[in-house]
Amino acid sequence: MSDQTSFSNAERAEVLTAALPYIQKYRGHIVVIKYGGNAMISEELRSQVMEDIVLLQLIGIKVVLVHGGGPEITNLMERLGKQAQFVDGLRVTDAETVDIVQMVLSGKINKTLVRLIGLRGGKAMGISGADDQLIQAEMKDPQLGFVGKITDVNIQPVLDLLEKGYIPVISTVGCDLSGNIYNINGDTAAAFIAGALGAKRLIMMTDIAGVLRDKNDPSSLIPQLSVEEASALFREGTIAGGMIPKVECCITAISRGVDKAIIMDGRVPHSILMELLTDEGAGTMLTR
Numbered sequence: 406m407s408d409q410t411s412f413s414n415a416e417r418a419e420v421l422t423a424a425l426p427y428i429q430k431y432r433g434h435i436v437v438i439k440y441g442g443n444a445m446i447s448e449e450l451r452s453q454v455m456e457d458i459v460l461l462q463l464i465g466i467k468v469v470l471v472h473g474g475g476p477e478i479t480n481l482m483e484r485l486g487k488q489a490q491f492v493d494g495l496r497v498t499d500a501e502t503v504d505i506v507q508m509v510l511s512g513k514i515n516k517t518l519v520r521l522i523g524l525r526g527g528k529a530m531g532i533s534g535a536d537d538q539l540i541q542a543e544m545k546d547p548q549l550g551f552v553g554k555i556t557d558v559n560i561q562p563v564l565d566l567l568e569k570g571y572i573p574v575i576s577t578v579g580c581d582l583s584g585n586i587y588n589i590n591g592d593t594a595a596a597f598i599a600g601a602l603g604a605k606r607l608i609m610m611t612d613i614a615g616v617l618r619d620k621n622d623p624s625s626l627i628p629q630l631s632v633e634e635a636s637a638l639f640r641e642g643t644i645a646g647g648m649i650p651k652v653e654c655c656i657t658a659i660s661r662g663v664d665k666a667i668i669m670d671g672r673v674p675h676s677i678l679m680e681l682l683t684d685e686g687a688g689t690m691l692t693r
Contacts, residue, residue, distance in 0.1 A: 411684025427682040432465035436569070437663075438677065439595035443612070446516075450672060452521065454610075457677045458572065459527035459631035468573045469569050470529075471598055474514040478506055494650070495545075495552055498588040503551040503578075506588045507533075510576035517571030518574050529572040535580040537562045540594055542579030542587040555594065560601040588636075592654040600661025607658045608680060609651055612672030615689030616652065618643060619653040630689045632656050657690040666691045669686045 416591040445451055453477050461468050475496070479489045482505055490497040511533040523528040534540030535679040539562055542553030544644065565592060577594040579587045592609060597609040616638070630638070635652055638644045644652050648668075655666035669688025680687040 415427045417675050424682040428464050435467045436606045437469045437595055437599035437604045439471050439609045441591055446476055446527050454673055456520040458673055462527050462572055466551050466573050473577055473593040474510050478509045481505055481509055493551055494574040498550040498552050503586050503588055507578050507586055510578055515574055515576045528570055529574050530566050531574045533576045534578050535586055540579035540589055543581055551587050553589045555597050558597050558601040590649055596654040598659045599663045603662045605664045607666040609668045614670045615668045627689050631692055
């Protein structure tokens with residue numbers, strides 16, 4: 406099916422017509438996409454995700470791309486002879502490491518994504534959470550070093566870029582009033598940014614299909630959850646491990662004004678388009 410010649414012109418027209426109600430639904434609205442992990446490492450998938458984002462922009466959806474880059478940070482640290490350390494899933498970030506984080510996120514990855522969007526006909530501008538104090542933060546825990554806890558969001562720079570027709574591409578570093586730079590969890594940053602924007606959707610691209618009733622059974626995907634149902638699954642232990650912070654971030658986003666939040670497998674080709682422009686969607690949707 407990947408061969409374009411397998412579709413007739415009539416079939417292509419039918420696909421476009423079927424997407425029309427969804428285009429009308431989202432046109433003019435803000436969608437925040439949290440992007441990272443395996444979907445970012447694979448060059449082929451990365452190109453495909455950027456194509457999907459450009460398509461969304463071209464049909465009038467206001468896309469904000471928030472990205473992490475943990476694997477690339479670890480990779481550069483190893484090349485520099487520095488061992489990565491984690492406590493409860495958070496990277497211990499000393500003064501040297503926060504410089505590496507800023508170089509990788511706000512430099513290499515951010516500008517690569519902006520360039521890829523531009524090559525596909527999109528219009529993007531890269532900024533960091535430290536620009537104009539977009540993500541304001543304080544030290545989360547002294548034993549973690551320069552790992553930040555978000556205290557406030559100055560969303561005006563993002564609104565300005567959207568108004569000018571750009572896709573804001575945001576690297577997740579933050580700063581405090583003294584100018585210290587902090588490593589910010591990408592999922593948390595996306596939740597706060599989406600909330601400040603009153604986004605219609607927050608899409609969290611991960612390396613798992615979504616929330617599963619049985620973690621060993623991909624077919625046990627739960628397509629939709631209310632915040633109350635998610636809280637019950639926390640208590641039961643169904644939502645566990647690495648899925649806990651992702652669901653918590655979705656709940657944070659909804660509590661801050663986001664309409665709906667989705668956790669999806671970013672390794673699936675065109676998963677963003679499937680979520681926004683089809684009946685079935687993709688992943689697990691959290692609602693009020």
